Amino acid sequence: MTRVRVTAPRTAALPANDTREAAQESEVGQVFVRSLIRSQLWLALVVAGGFLLVLCAFGLLAAVPGLADARVAGIPFDWLLLGAGIYPVIGLSASLYIRTAARNEAKYRDLAEDQ
Amino acid sequence: MNPAVGVAALAVVSLATAGIGFYGLRISRTTGDFYVASRTVPPWWNASAIGGEYLSAASFLGVAGLILLSGTDALWFPVGYTAGYLMLLLFVAAPLRRSGAYTIPDFTEARLNSRAVRRVTSLVVVAVGWLYVVPQLHGAALTIRITTGLPSWVGSVAVVVVVCLTVVAGGMRSITFVQAFQYWLKLTALAVPAVFIAFVLTGNGTPSVAQASTNPTGLAPAGPYQNISLLVALLFGTLGLPHVLVRFYTNPDGHSARRTTLIVLGLLSVFYLFPTVYGLLGRIFAPELARSGQADAIVLLLPGQLLGGAAGDLLSALVAGGAFAAFLSTTSGLVVSLAGVISQDVLGGSVRGFRLAAVTSAVVPLGFALMTDSQALAGSVGLVFAFTASTVCPVLLLGIWWRGLTDVGAISGMVTGGLLCGGAMIFGAAVGAAHTPFWLAQPAAWTVPAAFAVMVIVSLATKGRVPGTMPRIMTRLHTPERPLVTER
Numbered sequence: 001m002t003r004v005r006v007t008a009p010r011t012a013a014l015p016a017n018d019t020r021e022a023a024q025e026s027e028v029g030q031v032f033v034r035s036l037i038r039s040q041l042w043l044a045l046v047v048a049g050g051f052l053l054v055l056c057a058f059g060l061l062a063a064v065p066g067l068a069d070a071r072v073a074g075i076p077f078d079w080l081l082l083g084a085g086i087y088p089v090i091g092l093s094a095s096l097y098i099r100t101a102a103r104n105e106a107k108y109r110d111l112a113e114d115q
Numbered sequence: 116m117n118p119a120v121g122v123a124a125l126a127v128v129s130l131a132t133a134g135i136g137f138y139g140l141r142i143s144r145t146t147g148d149f150y151v152a153s154r155t156v157p158p159w160w161n162a163s164a165i166g167g168e169y170l171s172a173a174s175f176l177g178v179a180g181l182i183l184l185s186g187t188d189a190l191w192f193p194v195g196y197t198a199g200y201l202m203l204l205l206f207v208a209a210p211l212r213r214s215g216a217y218t219i220p221d222f223t224e225a226r227l228n229s230r231a232v233r234r235v236t237s238l239v240v241v242a243v244g245w246l247y248v249v250p251q252l253h254g255a256a257l258t259i260r261i262t263t264g265l266p267s268w269v270g271s272v273a274v275v276v277v278v279c280l281t282v283v284a285g286g287m288r289s290i291t292f293v294q295a296f297q298y299w300l301k302l303t304a305l306a307v308p309a310v311f312i313a314f315v316l317t318g319n320g321t322p323s324v325a326q327a328s329t330n331p332t333g334l335a336p337a338g339p340y341q342n343i344s345l346l347v348a349l350l351f352g353t354l355g356l357p358h359v360l361v362r363f364y365t366n367p368d369g370h371s372a373r374r375t376t377l378i379v380l381g382l383l384s385v386f387y388l389f390p391t392v393y394g395l396l397g398r399i400f401a402p403e404l405a406r407s408g409q410a411d412a413i414v415l416l417l418p419g420q421l422l423g424g425a426a427g428d429l430l431s432a433l434v435a436g437g438a439f440a441a442f443l444s445t446t447s448g449l450v451v452s453l454a455g456v457i458s459q460d461v462l463g464g465s466v467r468g469f470r471l472a473a474v475t476s477a478v479v480p481l482g483f484a485l486m487t488d489s490q491a492l493a494g495s496v497g498l499v500f501a502f503t504a505s506t507v508c509p510v511l512l513l514g515i516w517w518r519g520l521t522d523v524g525a526i527s528g529m530v531t532g533g534l535l536c537g538g539a540m541i542f543g544a545a546v547g548a549a550h551t552p553f554w555l556a557q558p559a560a561w562t563v564p565a566a567f568a569v570m571v572i573v574s575l576a577t578k579g580r581v582p583g584t585m586p587r588i589m590t591r592l593h594t595p596e597r598p599l600v601t602e603r
Binding site: 029030033036037040041044047048051055059062075078079082083084086087088090091093094095097098101102105106108109112 | 187190191193194197198201202204205206209342346370373374376377380381384387388391395516586589590593594595
């Protein structure tokens with residue numbers, strides 16, 4: 001096997017032609033793209049906002065004086081809440097987002113193909 | 116602990132890392148392999164690798180140390196480190212993968228069609244990378260000192276040597292294997308001793324020394340401003356870290372980039388349970404560690420302190436090995452991504468240039484690390500996140516989601532964020548932690564909005580400069596790939 005010296009193109013980011021983009025350069029195509037971007041951004045903002053609200057709620061709940069002293073299986077409640085309880089919320093938000101984002105893309109694909 | 120056991124553990128981890136690196140060399144052949152592993156890494160491998168690379172000295176040692184010092188206030192650190200990945204998933208993962216760029220400067224240049232933006236981004240990325248390597252080397256120095264009794268500098272130098280050898284030998288392909296291995300090593304090294312200690316302590320009814328809520332040092336707790344500012348830094352900083360981003364290019368398409376991120380979130384959630392356990396155990400059973408100024412070493416010291424004997428020695432060795440894996444993996448991830456940037460911008464993108472750049476990107480921060488003293492590890496990493504959140508994050512988020520971003524806007528925003536946050540960091544380092552006002556010690560809450568605001572306002576004022584390629588690139592970022600993916 002011969003060894004060749006390989007070099008990276010300086011702007012690796014943009015190979016000249018892409019069928020995906022060529023099909024979308026029409027005005028109608030751009031309308032679809034804009035609406036896809038809008039719905040994905042809206043989705044991301046809603047999930048992020050919802051997660052931050054839950055996070056704030058957890059923070060406030062952990063600061064409630066009576067609750068902080070309670071114990072679950074010997075572990076202080078506020079530690080349990082912030083140290084373990086928040087992670088399922090993160091996972092749930094993520095999987096919810098992924099499913100909806102894929103659905104948005106499928107919807108876009110159907111529209112773009114009918115065109 | 117027994118120095119011989121510590122030396123053996125560190126040697127095994129270093130050899131295993133180098134071994135997997137050399138094994139990777141055999142299948143690494145093209146420039147594509149070197150930079151992004153030809154985008155053929157399966158999701159589980161890739162997710163483990165992302166986790167392995169992300170979990171740094173701060174996560175492995177620093178988080179437990181901070182929890183020991185500040186209790187539940189410090190629990191925002193692991194939460195923020197994990198939630199940062201959620202933000203990355205929501206706003207960046209798929210579009211960035213679809214951009215087809217290798218590095219962040221590639222992305223900004225393509226998006227804004229400007230060489231100047233590329234140069235500024237490169238500078239910022241290199242600054243972030245170097246700033247982030249320094250605490251890793253401090254962590255290595257600490258670990259070597261605690262576990263073997265050798266002088267601190269040996270640890271920093273050892274990490275740099277192993278990383279340079281691995282990266283120069285194999286590039287990203289072997290790095291992916293190394294990183295994936297190191298995630299599982301780190302998890303085991305932290306989990307096994309934690310479970311063992313908890314089991315023994317609760318089993319034989321060891322009396323607790325203090326309440327978990329008792330503050331062991333009597334230092335003032337952080338106020339709401341610090342907690343919020345920290346969360347801003349961690350949530351928005353993660354999505355700008357160069358070594359995190361480069362990983363997303365190794366997914367075959369945008370959808371799999373999202374799936375990989377979901378797995379990463381699971382891996383991180385499991386991992387971060389354990390620093391919390393160490394912190395909690397330390398607060399209850401060994402609060403004197405906090406008073407002796409050794410908080411960052413709690414993970415290393417706790418097994419020996421609470422168990423003692425051969426079991427304590429063995430578990431300490433395991434933890435030390437895991438800690439070393441943490442420094443190695445994060446440092447090599449950073450070095451690879453920095454080398455990618457430096458070699459493409461300065462050295463023309465050849466494999467030889469990549470190797471030269473890799474050595475440069477490891478040796479410069481080594482100099483910084485040897486000249487400076489380590490502060491609290493999690494705290495200094497938190498500042499790097501603040502810097503990233505004020506510079507790279509705005510240009511990525513606005514570049515991906517806002518059509519109106521211009522080159523002038525991007526540059527002014529990055530410069531503003533960099534100067535404000537960098538200034539706060541330099542000021543804090545110059546006057547010392549005790550004399551730094553709280554809003555300068557934790558600057559993200561105002562530097563991040565300032566960077567975003569400047570970027571938007573200047574872009575609006577230079578509307579005419581929106582590049583003509585913008586609609587095409589936005590289409591590329593957000594539309595699903597063809598051929599139709601296997602979903603449905």
